[in-house]
Amino acid sequence: MRVSKQTMERHHKEIIAIASTMLRERGVLGVGVADVMQAAGLTHGGFYRHFASKEALIAEATSAAFAEILDGLEKAAARKGATAALEDYISGYLSQRHVDQPSRGCPIPAFGADAGRESASIRAEFEAGVDRLLAWIAAGLRCAEAERTAKAIELLSLMVGAVVTARASGDQALSKKILAQGRRSAGNLVSV
Amino acid sequence: MRVSKQTMERHHKEIIAIASTMLRERGVLGVGVADVMQAAGLTHGGFYRHFASKEALIAEATSAAFAEILDGLEKAAARKGATAALEDYISGYLSQRHVDQPSRGCPIPAFGADAGRESASIRAEFEAGVDRLLAWIAAGLRCAEAERTAKAIELLSLMVGAVVTARASGDQALSKKILAQGRRSAGNLVSV
């Protein structure tokens, strides 16, 4: 049945929000259109009133995942300063919680590999998110202006790789070792 | 029809070899049992004479992917020395070729995120591969014995993250920038 414009708008946003968490939990091929709709309390039939294709949903959900995170980061930086916010971000990123719960975490370790196999429209959203994230990280670094972007890339690569490798290595000792070393390395990077 | 023991053994290895490249190209959910069998010149019906389940195939293919790479690395280290071999490995890892062609590349950026979602048997194979790779990297580092493992983890994390992020960021300028920075950072790591 038809719903009000406001309700439809709300549904639209809910679908995207659910897809953005499912994406990070299950990867691109692991999320089904019907799954997402059901989780939103709807049936699969209405999906194509909202999106032209699954690909379009993934693109929007990718953008939403980055936006959600970056909005939070920008608020944190405004509240406690760019450098302190960056330190919090790093310790959260390289935490056991982040490794265990990808659903609200960073999209890059969660489905960056998947995104690399997807269409240009999805990769473009991903790239925009990475760009924005790198700029935010750079702003929190205390080194010389000229080195900031380079260092931001180094730091992000290190963190992404540590989380991917820790997740893949099961819940054993190795996983924790990788995380702990990631924290040390990242700490050295930002302090120098 | 029945084939000789040798032929069956060959088929078995071919199936695993094909799965190990498909895995890296398409991820765990992207490889289908029938796809793999067809690529091996067989039909899907015979699959369960070779493997108990798709999961068993993925576990074996994961192990095979790491083994293939590490056998090559160990030969290279024997030929030209651990340190020189490590330098080659790093420059190959952070090359455009590796970013563009995951099929014969490192399993960690290719399907580490997928592996993290899979069963313990698959994660165990992955963990064993990471372990062996870290030991090989550590052997090529010229720093103090006590720091080697830590530095190997740092280096691998950095490289994995750079490749994942470069792949996800499309074929634009950002992707190349991430790779180039990865090479600089890795270079600094091994030289110090």
Next chain:
DNA sequence: CAGATAAGATGATATATATAATCTTTATTT
């Protein structure tokens, strides 16, 4: 308020999936 419109539900289609049963053909064993 009446009619148009459209969001979502229901149902259908076509394809893909992992797995299992059965059949065929051949290698192995006796």
Next chain:
DNA sequence: AAATAAAGATTATATATATCATCTTATCTG
């Protein structure tokens, strides 16, 4: 050489998939 065993082919099953058509029912618009 006959009997057996088994690898792979064929076929079947059950489920999942993305997408589309149609129907219902409510909102919006004139």
